[in-house]
Amino acid sequence: MIGLVLAAGAGRRLRPYTDTLPKALVPVDPAGDGSTTVLDLTLGNFAEIGLTEAAVVVGYRKEAVYARKEELEAKYGLTLTLIDNDKAEEWNNAYSLWCAREVLKRGVILANGDTVHPVSVERSLLAARGEGRKIILALDTVKHLADEEMKVITADGQGVRRITKLMDPASATGEYIGVTLIEPEAAEELADALKTTFERDPDLYYEDGYQELVNRGFQIDVAPIGDVKWVEIDNHDDLAKGREIACLY
Template sequence: MIGLVLAAGAGRRLRPYTDTLPKALVPVGPEGEEDGITVLDLTLGNFAEVGLTEAAIIVGYRKEAVYERKEALEQKYGLKLTLIDNDKAEEWNNAYSLWCGRDALKDGVILANGDTVHPVSVEKTLLAARGDGKKIILALDTVKNLADEEMKVVVDPAKGVQKITKLMEPSEATGEYIGVTLIEGEAAAELADALKTTFERDPQLYYEDGYQELVNRGFKIDVAPIGDVKWVEIDNHDDLAKGREIACQY
């Protein structure tokens, strides 16, 4: 099993940082430390802590910044890194971005969005949930009060995920998908096909829409509740402030 990070996004709401950096390289250390720790650092650190030795990073917008740091990141975290280019990062949404990493999926991956600040307990929870024929396991926050923007999930205890979308009444949801998934290698081909169907239908769809496509085909996707842990998806400057508060606690 390897790590896989989606780090191709532009993150325009985080300008001026993202004028020159992809969102995954926006600093989340103390304010003013512009060369400090990033979301990518935190994620690679988590991968290393749970014993992974390799990771792939899907890059696109301002990818040269990740290429420049590749060797230093490898040395810092003891991971062999492979960078995968997304040629449509500024045109299409992340269903296509994850499809670009379809070959990496064959090894089995822990997938992490490049904008999610979260503790290593999330990866540990996913790894502990493996087995019993589970092929895809989503990290689910069942504690947080949900609003319109969250990626909401409805789960049937026996059948797994039934619905995953932002376009749902928050009161209907079991919880929020936090942007971290364990994907076993045996699910790679079916997931890649579902992602291809999804972005061919609409290039602006999310990879979570690919998960929904799988569910609609009868594929079982499981969840692992992460408990009451602090995490944040960084979309804007308010989120960045929260990310800095959380990151300093790890």
């Protein structure tokens, strides 16, 4: 199993940082000097759970990731493979995850390149492995939800029934935080679902690919992460929260 980070997005709401950097390389250290980014934190988590390899899907301002590749490898003791997404500025991330379809065959812990979270999330996913589970989503069942969150409804013994932003928050079991454990056995079916998803509409999310799998009868499971501090960084308010949280980890 290896790590996988989706870091191809532009993050236009984080300008001026993202005039020259992909969102995953926006500084989250308190000083804002770039010594710590979401990519740093995620690779650090991967190393802490014993992974020795990671792949990073790059697109927008990918040259900034390429420039840091050797430094990141040395810093975290990981061998990094960079995967180019040729449509990063045109299509949404269902295509971005599909670009890593060969990597999925090795089994991955997938993390979005804009999620600041503690290593306890990865540990929760690893602890939930077994009993035939092929895809496990990290789920926050504590947070108060609103319209923007990627919400999930589960059913006992059936795993995920719905995953979408477009539902009544009161009906949701929790929020998918952007971290998933994907076993090798799920790779081909997931890749096919992702392809179906972006061919239907290139603006769709990879979570819509998860829903496609569920609609086909594939069981996707969840692992509650408990009461931990994390944030998805979409804008400058989120970035301020991310810097507060990054200090804790």
